[in-house]
Amino acid sequence: MCGIVGTAGFREPDHEAACLAAIRHRGPDGEGTFARENLFLGMRRLAILDPEHGRQPATSEDGRIQVVYNGEVYNAPQIARELEKKGYRLASGADTEILPHLYEEEGIEGFRRLEGMFAFALWDERERALWLVRDPVGIKPLFWWEDGKGRLAFASELKALLCLDAVPRATDPDAAHLLLNLRYVPGERTILRGVRKLAPGAALRWQDGRVHRSNLQALDDATEGKEAPDSGERLREALKVAVRRQMRSDVPLGTFLSGGLDSSIVTTLAVRSDAPPRAAFTLAFGEPTDETSDARAVADACGIPHRTETLVPDLDRLIPEVLWHTESPSVNAVQGYALARFAASEVKVALSGLGADELFKGYEIHRRLEMLRLARAGGGLALAPLARWIERAWRRWGGPLSEVPQRAVGMAGRTADPLGAYLLLRNAWEEVPALAGAIYSPEGARAVTIRCREPFEPFFRGERDPLLAAARTEFRTKMVDDFLVNEDRNSMAHGLEARVPFLDTAFLSAALAIPWEARFAGEPKRLLREAARPLLPPSVLAKPKKGFANEPFFHLDRGLSKWWDVSLSRERIERDGRFRSGFVDRIRSHRPDRRLRWHYFLLWLMAGLLDWEEMFVQPSPNEFRRRVLARAGSGP
16 A cells, blocks of 8 residues: 655656655655656555565566556456466565556556556556556545646645645635535545546546546446345355455554444454454444444454554544545544554554445435335325425524424425435535525625536436435445545555455455345345354344444534634634625524534534635645645654
């Protein structure tokens, strides 16, 4: 696991050290660079496989191909054996080394064979072409920028791009609007104007100053098969394979263990492998969803050493640190950041249970959309106009708590509008009449040209079943652009590699062969519980999902209110000019109430956005580089 950065069509030699310093936390074990006139490739290495060797850039024997790489390719040993039979000499056990030789042998099409999590850049000296490639699920990040005049830059994190003078500094107001509504930015946008994410499974070629993008490994729902009678057994065997090959490591490895179904399955299978993990790591955080006792029971049952730490939030200190690493305001990153920091004190690799909820109907949002499905089938469409009328009439009510039941009425009014219902469940206040005109100032509203519906319309177009449309949406957007982003940033902030067996090709191919309709039928995670039955105690199999989510209400007296006092002060909001200070005052002056959690989430995001701009956008390039070098220990 590593971090990468580079430029094509231009160079800024004086700033390349700062670009690398910006991602030093991703790779504290080494550094490598390759440079030509108007080309720079750089990387920081986190040494997981063959720590003594495996240096980057990886190169072909004649020096024609240069690769900087972030990730793990789980079928690298098989590909390496094939290459050696064809006469290629591999000097290390690191998977990076296969990439230049696979390209020599099969061209860019050869990368369709890669199974893993990765993002890499490959320079072909003979073709004078730069390739950027990202894994098909989107587990590893890759950002890129180009100016339309032949200049391109890329990096694993935005910080590295902002060390370049060429990259402009401005907030994308449409991306910020999506963030404030959804708590993440879906698709290729970022909140930094002009900087994009490379799409999962995409390949980008820069050549002669021009950029061409193509789909290389995109997952295809059309490959869904038919449910087999033995699907539970097949899923269990596929997950065994995924866990086994994701445990390949030459450094200490552990697991994240929440006590829920997903992490318990992964931990149990890991313990049964030939080289069991060193320990399982659990974070206690003193909220109703805390599952520490369940995690302890699973650890005792499978015989793994269990490490537990209690999070005592110091949000005044913790939030700026988390924001620096997530590079976007996130309401659910604090716990993950603390858990990764705890695990990194003992291991360099951790297995995670992320991905199972999206594949097997694990979230509360799925249950609510099932209710919408039943309402559509049971005559709810006829009541929709009345519910919409009530929702509009409710705008005359005062007080933020009146907006909570409006969402329920809004759901009833959207039986004929599954996308609108989905957006309500995903917190989009744009869909709530009482809120839509209350948050932005006139100037702030004029700057927004997008609606929250736009990124999701392709998933709902032509799909009559709201649950299945939402399932595909969640898998392609929320999981990739929110959950996987947090997993990557939280772990890599501490030099820890997080791996996700449920998203391994070995398991995904088995899961996606079962149609969404079959996987989502019956009780939540029915097929996954069936697969786990021989592995886990009945108490774990029967328990409902609690989740590893943040609840702002419990943090109001743990530093959250103090943070808002500064970041959402009336003076700051009015100076910024985008938001109505009266909206913030209305929420903050109301007595604390758990029913206001969506409002608290919005305040968290508003404060985080203003702090993000102060941290990333407002400093001059020289000041930003100074801060980066100071953080990395390379400056004053």
